[in-house]
Amino acid sequence: MKKILHRLFITMSLLVMLSAEPALAHPHSFISMKTQIIAGQGQITALQMRWIMDEITSADLLYDAGEAKPDSPVWKRLAAEVMANVLTQHYFTEFWHNGEKVKFAARPSAYSLSREGHQAVLEFTLPLARPQPLAGQRYLFSTFDPSYFVDMSYENDNEVLLPDELKGACKVAVKTPKPDAAVQAFALSLDKADAPPEEMALGKQFAQQVTLQCQ
Template sequence: MKTALLTLLMVLSAAGWAHPHSFIDMKTDLIANDDTFTGLKMRWTMDEITSADLLYDAGDAKPGSEVWKKLAAEVMANVLGQHYFSEVWHNGQRVKFLNLPTEYHLSRSGNKAVLEFILPLAEPPTLGGQRFDILTFDPTYFVDMTYADAQALSLPEALRGRCALALHTPKPDDGLKQYALSLDKADAPPEQMDLGRQFAQQVTLTCR
């Protein structure tokens, strides 16, 4: 399997579409231990076309079977190759992640494939009086990775009185939108352009 998120999801069969070609609906739960930010629990639901090959390979296999475990390992390996497609920033510095998730699995929800995993922080920081910025995106913008709304974000009950999660959705200018629309499936934007970042939502975590 190849390294871009599009190809990790088995490559779409349709050609000639504008960027993005694939869509992932995200949900994220903050994981904390007392006043320590330890990780993120992510749930990525892939669109039906993107899911088709995965679900075909899974066939009638039961949830949790070896077939699903093998598919999950293949998909997760590619996510890890792209550093979870995620960034966490604190005081102008990127927070490091552990190289492996503490858990992950792949499942079916109707005609969609769902990847769930825990992204652990390598050196968990304290939360009190701090701000963190969290982004998840495909740099090439082949895949649109978005939260439907702020309800897709959640905090542990113990933190809800003193921490808050806010969702910020960018508004790229028309020129950038037209450029993205002009790219067909065979095109890739210049790496230095970091196209996906310019469309990426930002989650802000603030704590008292």
């Protein structure tokens, strides 16, 4: 019951899910993502992320927000709580260049939480610790929950956006992995009380990989 994502997403209503009827398999929560690549002067500087939570995951947050207006301190407090939890896992994101991890800034440059119908939406700008050159370079990044308790995914390539100035020189592609049958069967066997071995990195095996390739 003390899985990683229970702690990290406690403000995102996973307690409701833990008390609900047992689910059939991992994952138990879903986040649809959109990412805007931020660049300037020939360098990538940040990723602007938008996470849309499923209705069950959103329930507690929206209940706590009540009828508060978008600019209310209530939304700012909830956003700070959620963002603090995301930060403990380095934004749930890995960013790679030439086989080495690119570091992120310790804090987002901006973040907010809002409501869209029955869903909560977290938006934040994730700066790289240092801007990275784009010309002739290839970058890879993935966003995932290591335990695979939460499925974090893009619907298609169009959910990763390039700024207009890069569209002629860079391309993005989203690759969805196909874990082997044994890994899929293991994931299906887990219920809410189970956590996969940490060293297995189950979530990473299901994580989509975004490639940014520039001329």
